[in-house]
Amino acid sequence: MLGVSRRVVSSLVAAGFVTPSRGPRNRLQFTFQDVVLLRTALQLRMAKIPPRKIVNALLRLKAELPDELPLSGIRVTAVGDTIAVRTGPSQWDANTGQFLLDIEVADIRGDVVFLDTMPGQKEAALQAGEWYDLGEQLRESDVKGAEEAYRKALELAPEPFYAAYVDLGALLCEDEARCEDSLRVFDEALSHFPDDAVLHFNRAVALDGLGRLDDAAQSYEQCLELNPSYADAHHNLAILRDKLGDKQGFVRHLSAWRRLSN
Structure with a gap:
């Protein structure tokens, strides 16, 4: 569903980077945060970053970050063959830990965000669309995750996102509370x-x-x-x-x- 290969998923699970639970028939069940991290792996792979480098970078990232993601959020993006990570005011190479020269990155709150190297309305719309699609995929299995994804789509969209409003409102109304x-x-x-x-x-x-x-x-x-x-x-x-x-x-x-x- 996410487009991430079994090899990458298995490596991330074996390394403890994502820790799914076991469901019926011993199937792996991933949390919303796991899904976001796996999607990050996919974005890096689409940028032609080798799987081994992706796993090493994400493992180092996990070791460097606290148990809870910082409120200022983190951004992960491919800049050439480098995996750049932004946490608060700092930006560093996920593989070497070396700090990088600052580039223009908008401030965000929470979660891992897929950052295009050419920010703008078109890229913001694409990101909003990705979050909306994720909400659609999660709404049957993870209501909280779907809500968060729809809200992220509304936050990122450069223009009012009609479908995200409709689906978020309908999702919430399914719970009388x-x-x-x-x-x-x-x-x-x-x-x-x-x-x-x-x-x-x-x-x-x-x-x-x-x-x-x-x-x-x-x-x-x-x-x-x-x-x-x-x-x-x-x-x-x-x-x-x-x-x-x-x-x-x-x-x-x-x-x-x-x-x-x-």
Whole structure:
């Protein structure tokens, strides 16, 4: 899934750089942090860094860093045939430990980030896309990891990232305890995309989960103003109108749902 060869993965596991647990049928199960580190290995391999040099560099990196990654974050990138590591204000060669001359690197928070040698909006968009794809891959097996990946995509994207907003909000709303967090995501998304029917629909679902039925009904109405053929909005709004004692509204939207569903 990550595009990392079995040889590199096995070497990193054997060296203790990543420490997966064992799941059903003795299969290896990796944490979100493991996945990020393995993706770093892939990026270095794509830059034509030899596997042995990748493993040696990552082992030295692990030895040099504390148990927890620094809050200022680290960046790993290939500069020619050198693996450069940035931790806070320092930049050094991951294989030799020698400090390198400073290059322009934007400050970040947490995680390992794949740094292109030509920063800019195009590269930021590519990085955001990688994090979004990772979120999609993790959402069934690691909800926390998927959330973090979607948020990283939103943070890195040079422009509002519509799909990341939709998928992050929907992911959070699957947990009834996170509907408030989901609502904040959709409210932020609507500040960028105010005329999007899907966002109004999802916002209504989050409000319904919070028990704010009148507000949810209003959001469904806004959704239908933008897209009168949105069958699911008619269905959900019919149920809400029934709960609110609005029998006429219940019949009207139920009829619309049946008509659109046939």
